Amino acid sequence: MNVPVWNPALEFMERDALERLQLAALRKTLVWALKTPFYQRRLADAGLKHPEDIASLRDLRNIPYTTKDDLRGAYPHGLLAVELERTVRLHTSSGTTGMPTVIYHTRQDLDHWTELVARCIVATGATARDVFQNMTSYGLFTGGLGLHYGAERVGMLVIPASSGNTSRQLQLMKNFRTTVVHATPSYLLHLHASLAGEGVTPDQLGLRKAFIGAEPHSEQTRRKIEDLFDIDAYNSYGLSEMNGPGVAFECVHKTGLHCWEDAYILEIVDPRTLQPLPEGETGEIVMTTLQRQATPLLRYRTRDLSHLVGGNCPCGRTHRRLARIKGRSDDMLIVNGVNIFPSQIEDMLMRIPEVGTNYLIQLEKRGSLDRLLVKTELNARLFTGDPRALDDLRDRIGELLRSAILVKPTVELHEPGSLPVSEGKARRVVDLRPAF
Ligand code: ADP
Numbered sequence: 001m002n003v004p005v006w007n008p009a010l011e012f013m014e015r016d017a018l019e020r021l022q023l024a025a026l027r028k029t030l031v032w033a034l035k036t037p038f039y040q041r042r043l044a045d046a047g048l049k050h051p052e053d054i055a056s057l058r059d060l061r062n063i064p065y066t067t068k069d070d071l072r073g074a075y076p077h078g079l080l081a082v083e084l085e086r087t088v089r090l091h092t093s094s095g096t097t098g099m100p101t102v103i104y105h106t107r108q109d110l111d112h113w114t115e116l117v118a119r120c121i122v123a124t125g126a127t128a129r130d131v132f133q134n135m136t137s138y139g140l141f142t143g144g145l146g147l148h149y150g151a152e153r154v155g156m157l158v159i160p161a162s163s164g165n166t167s168r169q170l171q172l173m174k175n176f177r178t179t180v181v182h183a184t185p186s187y188l189l190h191l192h193a194s195l196a197g198e199g200v201t202p203d204q205l206g207l208r209k210a211f212i213g214a215e216p217h218s219e220q221t222r223r224k225i226e227d228l229f230d231i232d233a234y235n236s237y238g239l240s241e242m243n244g245p246g247v248a249f250e251c252v253h254k255t256g257l258h259c260w261e262d263a264y265i266l267e268i269v270d271p272r273t274l275q276p277l278p279e280g281e282t283g284e285i286v287m288t289t290l291q292r293q294a295t296p297l298l299r300y301r302t303r304d305l306s307h308l309v310g311g312n313c314p315c316g317r318t319h320r321r322l323a324r325i326k327g328r329s330d331d332m333l334i335v336n337g338v339n340i341f342p343s344q345i346e347d348m349l350m351r352i353p354e355v356g357t358n359y360l361i362q363l364e365k366r367g368s369l370d371r372l373l374v375k376t377e378l379n380a381r382l383f384t385g386d387p388r389a390l391d392d393l394r395d396r397i398g399e400l401l402r403s404a405i406l407v408k409p410t411v412e413l414h415e416p417g418s419l420p421v422s423e424g425k426a427r428r429v430v431d432l433r434p435a436f
Pocket residue numbers: 092093094095096097141142212213214215216217235236237238239240241302304325327328
């Protein structure tokens with residue numbers, strides 16, 4: 001078998017051995033968790049005082065969930081399981097949905113995280129011969145430093161470009177012959193839209209691969225990125241509460257995102273009943289850290305929605321795969337009573353060749369009714385400027401969206417490059433409806 005792999009012993013481990021490892025690591029994690037004031041109380045309430053109270057992985061169900069609000073409530077030190085002097089770094093979430101959460105790391109935690117990221121990078125076929133330009137922000141956000149250390153461990157030449165400054169990104173790519181980049185999908189689309197203005201053609205770049213993540217995106221968006229740059233793009237899923245990038249990543253086969261189950265226990269639960277769901281059913285991702293000393297988290301409710309992919313991946317890795325993230329449970333929009341995920345709108349928009357690379361969803365109140373407005377940029381190459389053609393296009397987009405989401409939105413067409421671009425995670429939804 002000729003599969004690029006970083007840690008074959010762990011990545012190809014038989015399921016029963018992997019589950020034995022998980023049980024031992026879960027008990028160890030319980031010991032760490034019981035050192036935090038937060039878990040002492042929470043676990044005592046659930047009748048769990050000793051690691052031996054967990055006899056098998058099935059007993060995981062007796063452990064209470066941990067929520068984002070719990071993390072916010074324990075801010076800043078309530079979930080710290082080691083003495084402060086043993087910690088060497090902290091990261092916070094981006095705060096997309098409110099106050100950020102904090103995660104501490106010991107030196108061993110960082111080393112372990114780096115190993116997980118190295119596995120992900122190698123699984124995509126990237127090697128020490130690649131030149132890696134990291135276009136995500138360096139700082140509290142985990143995408144910068146997380147990928148950085150993993151790529152160095154693999155032995156790639158790393159360009160720590162950080163986010164933004166598109167003309168400098170393109171200069172660096174040209175001068176150093178960057179072969180692999182890491183960016184949000186929305187930024188890569190923006191970068192492509194900027195090529196002409198910067199006098200650069202895609203073939204002047206030696207780009208081979210992109211790691212895209214940090215924000216929800218559809219399969220159509222991935223394909224668009226792959227076609228525009230003529231590269232392979234791999235989905236990267238992570239969250240600061242579970243370290244950051246390195247949680248789950250696509251391998252060369254792109255059949256779902258392998259989640260490293262020696263490092264995390266993965267569950268999918270129904271967000272309403274909180275009952276675990278079988279393979280194939282969509283629900284909320286719940287994760288337990290198995291190796292993290294400084295901030296162990298038990299059954300953390302990520303609020304991200306996905307399902308487990310059945311069957312085996314041709315690469316031979318035994319770690320289960322998550323399907324592309326559908327969005328966050330709190331992303332769902334209710335428009336005149338109809339439930340809509342922004343990802344459904346994106347998926348349809350990216351299938352329409354005349355649509356450009358950026359879009360925005362706006363919600364307004366008109367009397368007692370909701371109005372859904374979809375603003376989308378045009379593809380410069382296919383735009384003729386004929387007003388009748390624009391009217392037809394607006395109608396066609398509206399009808400196509402209605403077939404996908406059951407609500408006909410008002411469509412606004414915008415010139416290429418005219419909608420706001422974010423350097424970090426894209427903000428796709430603006431809800432102007434008054435809160436009750
Ligand atoms: P915040 O939760 O404040 O955005 P993070 O920086 O920790 O903070 O971001 C993690 C979140 O980003 C995840 O919980 C998920 O919602 C989103 N995310 C990360 N990677 C992906 C991905 N590949 N696809 C979809 N969403 C993603």
